[in-house]
Amino acid sequence: MENTSSLLLNFEAEMEDPRPSLSPTGRLFHSPKFSCYIVVRMGCSTWINPQVFSAGLKEHLPMHPRFSSIMVKDRNLCGKKRWIQVSVNMEDHVIVPNMDSDMEDADKFVRDYISHLTTSPLDLSKPLWEVHIVNVKTSDAEAVVVIRIHHSMGDGASLMSLLLACTRKTSDPDALPSVPNQRKHQGSSSSDLSVFWWLLLAIWSAVTLIGNTFVDLVLFVATILFLKDTKTPIKGPPGVELTAKRFLHRTVSLDHIKQVKNAMNMTINDVVLGVTQAGLSQYLNYKYAGENEKDEGAKKKGNNLPKSIRLRANILVNLRSAAGIQDLADMMAKKSKTKWGNRIGYVLVPFIIALQDDPLDYVRGAKSHLDRKKHSLEAFCTYLCANVLTKLIGAKGAGAVAHRVLCNSTLAFTNLIGPLEEISYYGHPVTYIAPNVYGHPHALHIHFQSYVDKMTISLAVDPNVIPDPEKLLDDLEESLQLIHDAVVEKGLNIAKEGRRSCV
Secondary structure (H helix, E strand, O other): OOOOOHHHHHHHHHOOOOOOOOOOHHHHHOOOOOOOOEEEEEOOOOOOHHHHOOOOOOOHHOOOHHHHHEEEEEEHHOOOOEEOHHHHHHHHOEEEOOOOOOOOOOOHHHHHHHHOOOOOOOOOOOOOOOEEOOOOOEEEEEEEEEEEEEHHHHHHHHHHHHHHHHHHEOOOOOOOOOOEOOOOOOOOOOHOOOOOHHHHHHHHHHHHHHHHHHHHHHHHHHHHHHHOOOOOOOOOOOHHHHOOOOEEOOOOOOOOHHHHHHHHHHHHHHHHHHHHHHHHHHHHHHHHHHHHOOOOHHHOOOOOOOOOOOOOOEEEEOOOOEEEEEHHHHHHHHHHHOOOHHHEEEEEEEOOOOOOOOOOHHHHHHHHHHHHHHHHHHHHHHHHHHHHHHHHHHHHHHHHHHHHHHHHEEEEEEEEEOOOOEEEEEEEEEEEEEEEEEOOOOOEEEEEEEEEEEEEEEEEEEOOOOOOHHHHHOOOOOOHEEEEHHHHHHHHHHHHHHHHHHO
């Protein structure tokens, strides 16, 4: 990883064009029906010194082109929006609210504080970011930092790379954290197969790629036109993107997820998607029991789920050539293949909502769906279509199309790898990271964020649709435990069978 001075050289290199235009995706995120924000809640294990924190931000963020620019319309280009660099007044962006540090329910105060932020947009006359330092002791941190950024500034991978560049290892205050790169899956090489079988496999792979992409795009277009998900207790009504959101999180064991991953030869994404399907199945079964039977005892047992529920998640896919989080200097370099910005596509993934006898069936089903999506160009095509539509019919029209796709699906789901070591943010040790988004027409967004040996499940919900998100978090946590226990139990059974055969 490069040091801070080399990072600044890359920042200055990008700013050689003093008026970079807003990308089509950036324009899309500013459309009236698709104005999205990213909110990151970080817990710290110490009280936060606002002066030290502001000084650190002043050293790093204003040097970044997007964090020191505002959007303006260029009259010479028919009103096309461009980024214009301005001087940054840190007092406009670092906010320390006045409050009673000895309040009775600090967790509720922080939740309400973040929820209130979703009711007002950022000031377009200033760079589109702000940091709130909330120095109250919650159940899982001594103080909380809340970062709000407009989605046009970059996607999750971009912002995580910036976060890592602004932090240091807790174990070594002078060292930057390791960049958690993910290796691409390596398939069989030609040397492992005969030429004939390799050629046959390549032809079959191409045919299935084209077929999967065609089917996915047909379903995507059908979703724009008429194909809607089943109305369930977690599906938001029209206008849900305008309501105040509530943010909650729960920290679970990343080691448990890795154990399931290794035992079943899967990816982390497969496992957390399976856990999500299991948790949603349990939660919806509970909700439907409440609708059909007022007796509390009826909610505990039995299958109350309607048959043939169509429930799909919009999953964001990082389209960069290199998977995972990249070094910030690499992202900022000219002609970089992992360029900063919003390099994301959408895929629609159907969820299996049912009560399975074997908890591992949830994970197997998730892997099956994701493996098929990996062998499809749906994500690339949706990204390309969004850019083309934005250029042809404008951000307002493209935003309306994207809005309709999300309205006709049920929820959004994302998963992002985080720091591998414990990090400190300007001398303040971080205990957890819980990002999420709002502004899209969903009543539920589920985000999984890893940090060292922990996984944070972060929810953004419309409380009018999902008034009991703590129950959903309980079901997600319990589902992970059931899946992990099933893997352990099956492993013990295999070991017992092996010992018996030896005898």
